[in-house]
Amino acid sequence: MHSWTDTLRFAFQPVVNLRTGGVAALEILARPESGDILAEARRDPELDGRLVVSALRAAVRKETMLPLHINVFAATLADLGGLTPLRDAVREAGRMPWEVTLDVVPPFAHVPQQALLEAVAALRGQGFRISADGIGDGDVPLRLLTDLAPDLLKLDASLLARPAAVRAMRTLCEQLGALLSVEGVETELQCAAAMSAGAQLAQGELFAPPARIPMADVYVPPRSPAHGAVPRSDPSVREFVRPAALLPVTASAGQVRALLTCSPDVSGVLLVDQAGVPVRSVHRSRFLLTMSGRYGHALYADRPAVKLGDPPRTVGVDATAWEVLDVVAVGGRDRTSDDVAVVDHYGRCVGVVRLADLVRALAETRVEEAAGLNPLTRLPGSDAITGEVDRRIADGRGFALSWLDIDHFKQVNDSAGFAAGDELIRSVGRALQQAVTGHARVGHIGGDDFLVLADEEGLQPLVAAVLEAPWSAGGRPVTLSLATVVCPPGSVSDHRQAAACLAPLKKAAKSLSGASWVLGRAGLPGLEVRRGSGATPAQAGYAAAEPLG
Template identity: 70%
Template sequence: MPSWTDHLRFAFQPVVNLTTGSVTAMELLARPERGDVLAQARRSPELDGELAALAVRSAARRETLLPLHVNVFAGTAADLGGLASLGKAVREAGRRPWEVTVDLVPPFTHVPRPALLSAVAALRDDGFRISADGVGDGDVPLRLLAALDPDLIKVDGTVVTRMPDDPGCRGVVAGLRRFCDDTGGQLAVEGVETELQCAAAREAGAQLAQGNLFGPAARLPAADVYRPAAPMATPAGPSGRTGPPVLDFVQPAALLPVTASAEDVRALLTGSPAVSGVVLVDTAGVPVRAVDRDRFLLSLSGRYGHALYADRPAVRLADLPRTVGEHATAWEVLDVMAADHRSRTGDDVTVVDDRGRCVGVVHLADIVRALAESRVEEAARLNPLTRLPGSDTVNAEVDRRIADGREFALSWLDVDGFKQINDGAGFAAGDELIRAVGRTLAEAAAGQSGARVGHIGGDDFLLLADPSGLEPLASAVLDTPWSAGGIPATLSLATVLCPPGSVADHHQAAACLAPLKKSAKRLRGASWVLGRPGSARQEVRRGNALRVPEPGGPGGAVRGVPAPG
């Protein structure tokens, strides 16, 4: 009698890294030819667990070396705990649990929370990675999402479809990226069909993607996928040092046990031309040695090389692995490479998780290209006169602080009567004054953690700082005697103090500065006016006499002081 498994096939869908364009994993999707097995699996945890095990066995028959994503209903995990059938299938296929990500799919609403969290803990103890799937269209509560602490969040395709035209959807995805940065996870988007959707997802912070744009689900693992153009700018990492996070560049690692022979390594390398090296791991998945493709094959190709090494342990031809944690930045990868012998400059660097297990490798070429493009893009955004970034850099940091619920002070600064200074002293003297103000601002901000300076253009600057650091920053520029070509100059400063929840975004913060700027410009000499969102009260910290306009009206000169530029 035919079994129901005779009418069940599995399709492979590539999971693509949006930074490198490479395939990082394959998701296995059940494709029943008869009946509605998936609906039955939703009601039967035993059947759903068996489907997951069959998916792994199907991948083994296709001989894919890529990590796997396997779908399991959240209720199945809660009911079956450690999913013994899945673990058995992984062992029988010769795979390791940390090469398999369990995608927990909705519904979550009626799943017992303690049982689900206990099951996730058991799967993690066995080495499996955990993904929260269908986020955005499914019913996973935020409290449960935080408790699950997933290694990967997958945003549902219904959200991705709307992202190009819906700022709200982009904001939700950007918020999920911040959550992933804080918890050490990654963010993926599903159902990507167009370039516009891909660009919107990447701009919002997605690191991985799936969808027909890259390659549809197929009976055989895709040999090649569509690779979108690499972004010019790369996001800053979650650590203090500027640079994209290393997880953006992780490639699947070719893993073999540390007991593997040289012949085992040779067979893997010759059968997989794209593999640049092999990581030899212990039974817990911790890297013990690393084999570089070129040096290894060169050793075997020499006279008597195969006879000498083939049946001996591969560790004889391996090096100590170079490792970085999964929370490192690309710059830290370069530090590790630079500290090693020059002969290993091009070797892969192994990325390990908090338990020391290998989660993948990064290639030098990917790191160097991304950092170079990042620096080119950054240079293009700098003001050519002061070499300071524009308002975009400050605005982005303002939005981050608002999202994090942090208090901040946003200030606007300009030179009083700058047009008259230019007319009287010449534009070269005016330019030198602007450069000097910019240098002073940058030097003062460099002494404070988190302070940012932006040159909007002309004689206008933006300054972002913690409220506690305002006074020394203001003193650095307001208490300095300025002049251009012998003409004295003064500066006006306006500051808005923004407690958590007082403004929604950088647009509102900038709008609050407008009336403060007008008040500061009306004061004689160096001036500083401070205010708060939603309050008409203004505090004058510098300048104590209003400027009196000449009979020419508001646009005319002010007695003893050049008219504002």
């Protein structure tokens, strides 16, 4: 009697990193030659659990070092309370649990949610990574999705036709610390839409179809400036993570050499302990140079590879790309090309980052930002500030948005000349930058107008720098006006509403004599005149009893 395994085959489809263009992982797909074993597995958790183990073993037979994505029905996890056979199979294969991502697939209807959450927590505690699959084409409840707190969300490509929904999922991912992937990408237009929406990963026929042999080369359309990824002030290291080549810390130099020889794309090997914590980093070029030297193979082949490694450079999975560059900058110049290991909260390696990927992406970001810089002050324009305002609102963070300008600036230009006026604007811009370095954003929105985005506690250094300093142009004293609206979490819905709250405060500040500062709070009536004298806000046409916004 034939077993169901006799007619079951598996195909492998690459999961592509849209930032680097490289293959980030392989999803393993069951391909039965007859019957509908997947429909049976949906009804039979024990069968589905055996399918998961079979998928892992199929990947092991292909000798791929890439991380693996394996599908499992949500009901299977809830019913079995975890996948003990999978944990044993991973150990037997010599792989690490965190190299395996479990794609939890629909249906979710009638699945005991508490049992599912407990099973996911147990698997995550063992080191497995969790993906929520079928978003947009399945029935996963939004509340359950947030409770699962997956490491990865996989959207169906059909959702790309609804950009608002994709942006909402991107915001949710940022809240959860998860990556966003799009499945079923078939056209370059869909790929561009995925990039524009800020997805970091994707898979589909466009890049590579499922195949019996894992594919290392994929097609990724060139990035179009019109469809760049959602700009972020501090790109996350998660966007650049590549699969790591891992060997146990007990590996010999000969084993490392064999791995590097068979894998020309591997730039280095990390030697890890039993928990998956990097202990030593072996750089490809330096290692092979030592091994190829006179008597090198005879001297080192059977010796522990740790003797030829260096202390690993590591960053946390929550680090930014700029923090990775800080790590690279520390140490000798001979190690600037070393991979940087990315570790989770337990210190276990989840991948590596290559310096070239970071430099390329950050350079693109800087080019995009430069296009929006004001040519006079080299400060970003309003788009950069309003975009950051919207991100803070989406993150549920409070902020203080300030507008500042130079009083009677036309008279400054008329009396002192435009060159003196330009120098005054540059000086104010420099003072603002120096006052808020590291904890606020400054934008020059045209003419003598500036925007500053900061936390409320960061306002005092700003005031001291621009309102308490003496300003002059062509020997004539000059004063500045500052208006601030403090927006607690939930008080405004977007940057437009914040700007609407700021407008009457600006009018009130301009009505005062001398250096002035007016502060209001979104959603609350009234304002505070913290500096300045002369006309009252009511005389300026401001209704003090009317709530801002």
